[in-house]
Amino acid sequence: MISLSLLVMPLLMQPSILLACFAAAARFTHTEPIRISRSLSPASKPALCSHRNIILNDPRRRNALSLSMLQSLREDLLHDVKSKDLRVIIISAEGPVFSSGHDLKELASEDDVKHHSQVFEVCAEVMTLIQKLPVPVIAKVNGLATAAGCQLVASCDIAVASEKSQFATPGVNIGLFCSTPAVALGRSLPRKVALEMLFTGEPLSAQEALMHGLVSKVVPEDKLEEETMKISHKICESSRSVLALGKATFYRQMAQDLDTAYRMTAQVMVDNLTLRDGQEGIEAFIQKRKPVWSHSQDEKK
Known part of the structure; x- marks a missing residue:
């Protein structure tokens, strides 16, 4: 005891x-x-x-x-x-x-x-x-x-x-x-x-x-x-939707072999660029301003 x-x-x-x-x-x-x-x-x-x-x-x-x-x-x-x-x-x-x-x-x-x-x-x-x-x-x-x-x-x-x-x-x-x-x-x-x-x-x-x-x-x-x-x-300070995508991708690739992980993450990078916040971040960087995040999973129109 x-x-x-x-x-x-x-x-x-x-x-x-x-x-x-x-x-x-x-x-x-x-x-x-x-x-x-x-x-x-x-x-x-x-x-x-x-x-x-x-x-x-x-x-x-x-x-x-x-x-x-x-x-x-x-x-x-x-x-x-x-x-x-x-x-x-x-x-x-x-x-x-x-x-x-x-x-x-x-x-x-x-x-x-x-x-x-x-x-x-x-x-x-x-x-x-x-x-x-x-x-x-x-x-x-x-x-x-x-x-x-x-x-x-x-x-x-x-x-x-x-x-x-x-x-x-x-x-x-x-x-x-x-x-x-x-x-x-x-x-x-x-x-x-x-x-x-x-x-x-x-x-x-x-x-x-x-x-x-x-x-x-x-x-x-x-x-x-x-x-x-x-x-x-x-x-x-970061986009919620981009972080969510990144977190899910990180854990997913950890369970894959090297070649599969690179193929999968390359496609995710492409998908990330279609997000509204993906393009907002790039535009803000080019324009030397702070990004205004939507935190949305919607694609850029």
């Missing part, structure tokens, strides 16, 4: 602390899994440009990705996603742990195969959904991300972490290998780095995560919000 004093200790590098955070989900009842808010970015004047903040808000249970948490996350990711005003989604968390991964209490019974399958199916749906959305998704990490929590960070398009953040896949230490987190991890990290994390459960520091490509930037804790919003504001 994990002591309550252990759960409130500062986050350290020891595996015992990581394991405690991974397993803490079994101790508490679930309340208010997700809080969602919307705000307008000042970087987009005079046009409105909004980013959505999705906050994992179950810090007592280390923001465990229970089935209900995953379902809420899926719902909030999809909410009004076709709105032209929505330009960026930012996922963050309350408390010292970004997410400890799956709720182990839900997985404790070996007989409930149907429920177990649903948990992992919904989790996979959420992770792949992030990369299918038409807007960039940024993970804002300020603390420990383990197992499926680490998977969530790896699945986001961009990740900004504070210097105190750590990342681990410690499932092997409790007899539950992080097989599904390995999918996202193996696509974000060099093979040997990912496998060392998976085989040992040892954490990566924020700087190690940056060096290996798991996160995009590492900043002091008091600069985390500022740096994340700086990226969000910069994204807001």
